[in-house]
Amino acid sequence: MIRLSRKTEYALLALGFLHGRPDAAASSSARDIAAHFRIPPAILAKVMQSLKQHGIVDSLKGVSGGYTVRRDLTDVSLHEILGIFENAEALVDCLGPRSGGPVTCEQFDCCAIRDPIAALNDAIQDQLRSMSLARLFSTPAKQSRVPFSRLATADSRLRASRGDFALKGLLPDEHAVMAAASEQSGPSDHAPSQPTSGAVT
Secondary structure (H helix, E strand, O other): OOOOOHHHHHHHHHHHHHHOOOOOOOOEOHHHHHHHHOOOHHHHHHHHHHHHHOOOEEEEOOOOOEEEEOOOHHHOEHHHHHHHHOOOOOOOHHHOHHHHOOOOOOOOOOOOOHHHHHHHHHHHHHHHHHOEHHHHHHOOOOOOOOOHHHHHHHHHHHHHHHOOOOOOOOOOOHHHHHHHHHHHHOOOOOOOOOOOOOOOO
């Protein structure tokens, strides 16, 4: 299974955030982006510096400074971003940058899967090169619907563990939560019956 590192994920989140701003010329600080996605600020700062060193973003100094996208993201591929933060471009070691050195694989001479794996590796790399960040960010995000009761529980736990933090903007007020829960549960099977008319014996 191919997995992206955290730094790659944070880089994509930050670039998607900058790319999606209504004012493309406006800058955003690493701290603001980190707060938006709940990313450790120190780690995101290093990620943004790496993106700057590779010419993907620009940084502006000053009170209103921050980062802006430098290049047209239609010209920046996912493969390029992975090349900044990932250590290898190959599914197996013998196909990677170290393949030009001494062969350390004991199965190298008798390997029957190296060529098929190489073909698969080439196909994956070609796909990554063909996927621009602009195309990646234009893919609609699927929003999962979470029951109000679960959101309320999660929010209360976050309030307890993080103080001021809450799922702002995501939760209805407490009355809406209670009303929704009432609608879902329906009338109680054990509701008291109405008294009937007539004499009581």
